[in-house]
Amino acid sequence: MTQSLGIEQYKLSVVSGGKPTLNDFSSVTGNKNIARLSHDQLNYIIPFNNQIKVYSVETRQCVKTLKFANNPVLCGIFLQEQEDNESIVKILLGDITAPQQKNAHMITVFTKSGHVVVLNYKGKLVESPKHFKISLENEQLSNVFHSKGTYRILTTFKDVKQKAHNSLQSYRLHGLTFDESKAQFDVTFQAEWSNVILSNTSSNGKLLTLMNKDVSTKDHEHKSISVVSIFDDSVNLSFPLSSVLSSQTQSLSSNTRYVSSMAINNMGQQLAIGFASGVISIVSLADLQIRLLKWHIDSVLSLAFSHDGTYLLSGGWEKVLSLWQLATNSQQFLPRLNGIVIDCQVLGPQGNYYSLILQMTENNSNSDYQFLLLSASDLSSKLSINGPLPVFNTTIKHIQQPISAVNTKNSNSITSINHSKKKQLRKLIKAKRQDFTTNVEINPINKNLYFPHISAIQIFDFYKNEQINYQYLTSGVNNSMGKVRFELNLQDPIITDLKFTKDGQWMITYEIEYPPNDLLSSKDLTHILKFWTKNDNETNWNLKTKVINPHGSSVPITNILPSPRSINNGQGCLTADNNGGLKFWSFDAHEGNWCLKKISLPNFNHFSNSVSLAWSQDGSLVFHGFDDKLQILDFDTFKKFESLENTKTVSEFTLDSEIQTIKLINDTNLIVATRTTLNAINLLQGRIINSFDLYPFVNGVYKNGHLDRLITCDEKSGNIALVINQQLANPEGVPTTNYKSRIIIFDSDLSTKLGNFTHHEYISWIGWNYDTDFIFLDIESTLGVVGTTVNTQLSDEVNNEGILDGLMNNTTGTLASSNDVFAEQLNQLSSRGKSDASDKDANGNDEDEEDITLEFINGEKKDKLVNMNSFTSMFDNIQNVQMDTFFDRVMKVIT
Template identity: 50%
Template sequence: MVQSVLHQKYKVGVVSGGKVVFPRSSNRSCSAKTVTLLTHDQSGVIVPFNNQLKIYSLETRQCVKTLKYANNKQLTEQFLGPTAGQVCDLALGDVTQEQQKQQEGLESIDDREKHISVFSSSGSVTVVNCKGRLVEEAKVVELGGSFAHNESLVKVFQNDAKTVLRALTSAQESSTAYTYRMYDYNRTEQKLVECRKIEHVLLTAWSANGQHLCALTKDQSSKKVLTLWSVFSSDSSSSSYDENELQLPLPITSSSANASPNSQFVTVMALDNNCTQLAIGFASGVINVLNLQDHSSRLLKWHIDSVLSLCFTPDGSYLLSGGWEKVLSLWQLSTNLQQFLPRLNGVVVDCDIVNDKFYSLGLQLTENQTSSDYQLLILNSTDLNSRVSVSGPLCVYQTAIKDVVLPMSAVSSKASALPSDVGKSSKKQQRKLKRKRQDYSSIFEVQPKTKHLYFPHISAVQAYDFYKNEQVSYQYLASGVNNSMGKVRSELNLKEPTIADVKFTKDGKWMISHEIEFSPDNLLSSNDLQHVLKFWRGSETGDWVLETKVISPHGVKAPVTSILVAPRSVNNSYGCLTADNNGGLKYWFYNEKVSNWQLSKVSSPNNNHFSNSVELAWSIDGSLIFHAFDDKVTVLDFNTFGKFKKDSEGAFNEFTMDSSVQSLMLVNDSNLIVATQTTLNAVNLLLGEVEGAFDLFPYVNGVYRNGHLARLMSCDEKNGRIGFVVNQQNPDDSKQLPAKHTSRVLVFNADLTQRLGSFVHDEYISCIRWNHDTDFIFLDVKNRLGVVSTTTSSEMFEEVDKDAVLDQLGTSRFESELNKLASSKRNAADGIEEHEATEQEEATLGFINGEKSQKLLNMNSFTSMFENLENVQMDTFFDRILKVIS
């Protein structure tokens, strides 16, 4: 039987995802970590991501505008290029406009309300039209032409009249000390003039109104000194700064000789708008509030670990503080009374005042040690109700990616950094990045019914809407200390249960999760793991309700290495197979009579060795199971749950591959795709032989752990197409640390005989999955989500600008094409030959629709089709017609 598939053209685009940017998180000397800005009408808040700017409505909580860097050439160069920086500050209007135009009001109100100035850490400002299309060329001004190689822009200050612009930069001297410089921006000459330089800075803080600045420095005698000055003055010379400067010794929290070093280590500072109060947070959890008028101080004690964030309210009557307890504390300074906002999702690493009406909280989900997961909350300052919650996809990688920043803690743990090891932590991370072979693979699954992406995130699972580009839900599936309260001090070393994998039935009504529980440290059983299998029913509210819990489904200490959901032909897909690392196999199904999941069939382990290279495949009719263990693939009869009995000499029930099997997929019930450590094979089950093979050894050798290559392969179950990802280190950047990667997405037909698409991506791809429709969705290490698609839907390829085709045509050219259409109609009405007008009209329509085929059809076009019509299927005949047409 001849089978033919109509091959549609695939396209690729990075259209969703991204990570919330905390631009100053890697700079230990900055107290403020986040950057947020209210829109001109104060109805929305602008939040920077690593691949876009998003504007969220404060009323509807939804994203109302997305400004993707890839849609604009200037933004791409500034924030996505090889020498790009990241967004370090935002300002309304065009800050590079000359002062005279601003003072005389020559700049229109519309221009001021639609422009946003986006500052890059590399020292440039890009003026973006936030109400228009990004096809327009953005204005870019390089501020940092005189910056040193390690100097980066930190903060931009404007006075009340918006006429004076000053920039604060930092350059790292050592592991703990920085050099800060203040520049005055000359709008006429568009350059920076240095006003002030301060060296050996340990920590900085500025007031919420941007008028005052404080720095904690260390002098030659290792004494810590506080220096405060006004950012703006009538004269920009250095003498004017000295008039407003105030130097004070650092107040200590304990004068005892046996005091802990944490009582002297400052983690964060905050300065009020009137420069009358300074709050200093220590690693011991104590907050010292210093009155700058009479130099008196008082201690606030509640935190039992390092204070990570501080902020004064605009009138200076309240102080906000946060840390490891996952609680926002509001101190009434006149009475020392407290109010609390508990049960936050993450560690409070930043708190700020946004336009005197809202509190901005920066949270870090420290349970994931492979990446810095951030969440931004916008709270109403009057009732502390959440107005906006912003986060991107939360991914757990196999190996920690670069630029992971851990919050400070008084206790050593894997989720934190000690004050004494601030310099050592970065060196330790560099040593890890020197390893050539890094496995950055990850896991996510697509829910068949809603098409939401599900990311296992330590003890929880995050549901993410790929099309709306926002988080749908975040639900804890495992019970632990972190679910009910924040972990502090020694509790940080308690390891939370982790969700290793999630699967869904074909209709999406059931979810199956594999959970791993860990024993406490310093015990004989510390290395023992407990595996739990849970079955969840979907509720009407969108949450998952636990139906059945199975502890140690394959025995004590035996892991669950693979889970495969049954096809629809087996109990309506309400069943699954689980396999362990010793050759064991079990079948679980949902029994409607008892409304519970039960164990139905068992295949006992019969191997003498252990292997994590375990994969499963299931035929569409449910009769055969393919069980790959190490380098051997066994065919099982589902009814007997034993080895398939051969009916003829040509049949086979077992075959051995060249190396350990990494992935196994059954395509169109006739081809078995087997990926090993060295090759990608297509086994024809009807002939019992390998039809096609590709060499994977140069790309896969040592890069992925056993079984993880399955994360980079996926199959379109509707038409049998296969998506495969290959990651490589750039040969030109092999000496760089960390090594840069590029990836390639390959799309094959069912038997690997034809490559339907090959696309290059500029970053390491961690996972690829079929979206139960026509497309493949992939995830890279920057938390960006891309799609390999045959559709041309605008919501799928939003990053390729919607109006790009019309913009390339231009207004005049597009009008001319419409005129040709109109003229063809007139020609037909005037008696011109009908076929000439029709050909002209079809050619014009083809051009506007993006079709570039100039192929003409005549009476001889279909002659070759009828040469052999014997035993030709209807779909094959239809394909022949389409080949002639296309």
């Protein structure tokens, strides 16, 4: 199949973002953190779902990134085995396949399905690193232990005999040796434990503690705790849980008997048990004597002993790290953390560092984690690591909320924890509306990404791949303290929209405040419009103007549109409501404040959330899409645009369904997306010149107005990017929770398709970066770019299946890969230019022109005219280009 010239301009690369990876070692607790300190304690190696990042502890900077997409071996393991949800479970320092070679720059990475890869974390990423596969039968790797040249692996498997208890895991411990002559790993069985509820290991990795449930008896409360040595038989004891419950807990609620976390000290002398009630029980394993530590008022989610056993670290819903000195029962606190503490560990040979994993539970559509590295001496922060923090419209897959004493929307109770995951997966598969879109804005000046995150914003640098700032913009309980128990039902204000003025000097936010539940006024929401500014040398934005209920009591704002530079130097904006009303706000230099300058009263007799706005560059015309009507308004009067007497201009269009978004291209074409079609309206001709069917991909899938997040336009070139998401089915045709997506690039009037790219995950947002590229975000929080100036240092995600992958093969008229109905429909969308060209002929264009258009769309324009402008685009990005690459570019222009 011949590639068209336009397609070669754009490339798709997945280059940034990602989520830090946790080890789902057990359902509730147990060494979730798999990040490692290097031997010299200068580097912190942390795996993400798309890369491994190495941070310098001294400078706090990311000093090395090992991107999976850059390497064929890593790409094959992590990016092409999406169905298995492959992830890293352990990182060991050094090359364990060559222990005699003392290479401090090597790490050995273990994955869930048994892949073992040896990588260099300081030098260049080797093209084909050492790669082995541990043969595991129906087992998944959970953890790897190492002591004096001896290795053990812990695996999990589902015991087929225990179908009624799907929440329980069975563990096996195996010895692991590497046979150099055969270049393979050998596994020898050591021990097995069934029906495990909880597990954890000591900080030196030599002791394992487990809690089992006895399912043979009818009394499901019968649980036992085991403590075993991993490398020898020095410790091996087991006792019933009831023997270490205090007398008062026997008769109280189930929260006082439900164990939410455990920890064992390095010497095997003390066991800490955390309960859902907030009590911590310290058990002396010599005589099973107990003492209680009481401070937490909700579930204890994480516990860890210091190396010498003198201190105990605990964390939970209070967003506070508590350090208990066990000899005196005195406490130290590290309060006001960004999230609840779901994991704490002691790192370093001398225990010099504490590592914490925080979960920001305010966002219940996604699991937002932050990794902290603290100095053990003064609890000062050394590193704070997280990826982008998008808030999705619907809860995505693989989300697990921590356990709490009460069941709220931010947590699981002890009665619901076993069912929540299955219920969520069933809901995701059956739901018709698969709307996982998110709201992101790009600052026009510094190109940073702004993620509204409930009552805060996260500022993320796409190019450096790190968080710049996290700032609370509203007043709520979570800004100052953690919520526990029934406080979790108090809803903080939510930032639902965010925009920048064209000069990037002002940020406009729209938030909704919720009154407490169970009141007569519980449905009376407060809508707030805020205007923010900041100086170049400041980190935080400062509030300048706050408007409460800008469109009237309980009237929401459905759209915000910053003004073009021709209106008050771009320091203005339009807001629209759900009844057709418009208001124009502008910064008044004399008042030193933002003021309401113009108003257009509601002119429709019904309500709709499908509201779109566009503005002409000269500021004279405003395009207002409301429900299925598109009106052209004169900005001066806010009335329908009326032309001169001798010309006829259409000032209102009625479309086939609700308008989702409108984009004005080059002041001549208006791109209008409805729930069923994508249209290009030529304003000079006053008619639709091109139209595509979007019905199979959009109808009923996205919430009104959310398709706007999946369509964007390059305001310089006029090119349009459209995202199409597809839910995948298994071989039997049953829908799954897996997705793939396509990004299609059109020119300004939708007549020519300039690119068609496939991505292996659901894309939640796409936006123009005020240059030549489109940036997108998927539900795995990875960031990619579709652009013409992709830097050679960025990783290319190769479009293996061809530009029209999986679609209709134009040369043969048959399906290229499968008889997929979705692919057939998408082909009609992406090759629709042929019929559009014949439409033009019916409108009076001659046939020669039609033939040229058809050939150009199919990439077969042979008689090409070369002139002085033909080579201009080659020099846009000429730095560091090799001679053969330069020669290829010349050949593309002249052939």
